[in-house]
Amino acid sequence: MEREVTSYFDENSDLYQKARPHYPPAFIRWLAQQCRHHDRVWDAACGNGQAAIDLREHFAAVEASDVSSAQIDTAPPLDRVRFSVQSSERTEFDDAAFDAVCVAQALHWFDLDKFWPEALRLLKPDGVFAAWGYGWPQLPLRLAALLQETLLNVIAPYWAPQNRLLWAGYQGIALPSPFMRIDAPPFDMAVEWDVEQLFMYLHSWSATRKCMEEQGDAFFRRSHERLREQWGEPRKLRLALDLHVIAARKPA
Template sequence: MSLHHHKQFNDKSDLYAAARPTYPDELFEFLFSQCPDFEQAWDCGTGSGQAAVSLAKRFHHVEATDVSPQQIANATAHKRVHYSVQPAETTHFANDAFSLITVAQALHWFEFNKFWPEVHRVLKPGGIFAAWGYSWFHISTEIDAIIATKLMPPIKNFWAAQNQLLWDGYQAIPFPFVTIPTPQIILAQQWNLAQLLAYLGSWSAVRHCIEANGDEFFVELTAALGKAWGSAEEKKVISMDFHLMVGRHEA
């Protein structure tokens, strides 16, 4: 990960941690069903530690790494999770150390020509690699249209190029493992208006646009969503496009 992208996740890491969607139990139960054992897992690009803590429900020990010191500082503590600041592509872990390696909402930031050899080095034969991410979301025709017209045009030029890999469902990312068929995972949140706005405000493109051009567009977005939402405390279902790739490391 470049220094520029490192900085993106250092900025407002507390906001990032608070505004992220939660992953469903069905995702982890599927991954656990594929694992050869539950000795040790690695959550790479851990961010707030959300996935790492879920892995610790079954694994005896979880290593959770991120290139951002601020992300690690804000990560959720757990007695079976050890956090450290390390780049994805070069770690101090031993060979064949892990039965499961996960990457949640981060794979598109990595340097694949360096990351895949590192994964092959530290993932034991028969071990599982899993990466997933979420991209766009859907609430209702009216609210989706407001976001499409009030938010997306102003921030269009502030996205990092790597996001396109996520938007394309990770289809363009090379995957050097024996692919395991995956079940359909539904990622849906129930959020009120403040929670949705916090999530939108955590987008790096939104933050960069505000820094460059001011927050008038976000003020207008907030007002338009407020009119369409109804009671601000009402919780609506936010359905997110979810992409999952899972493979086994064969010796």
């Protein structure tokens, strides 16, 4: 499974860096407020470092790791952030090393039976665990229907089953004992994209790339062309995304 998951993100890792939305600053502030101390945080499955960029504003040091060396290679150099290539289910970090363990847009890829013991091992007493991910961009109805017809229906068979955990808002993931759940308030997440930015994001999807490998990219180019014809004004649309959060505290 680890090798398969790695392959989803090794290819076009620079595209992934450019295309993915940023997380709401209000959510990152809320997360930091749940922590008693702010010395060290682990950004597990960090990808190209999007969450690490935000976390370093609130923590003295960030350890950011990912199983994909290609993702780590595209991460920008950041003060107070150390990147490493490691599996999130088995790391080289010391016991009780972190005030917070964070997983951005990746929990659904983990072997949770192995990850939960590792997260508990690495958290300090009273430390905070948080995982979050976002869903589909919400397009105007006329564009949403066209995208469904020309792209989403085509790539539907190519989604990995793990993605469905995220689409369901992580409701199918249970926190193990002794974690104590922290209820997170809703947070607004949105992007302002033109049609080119939207399709850069759609191109970064693992299902899109797998479909292209089997069918070629003609379907993608047709979808892009048809949405561009119907996009209209304004050139950039504000597109909301649902942010799903799981948060918990390790007992002191």
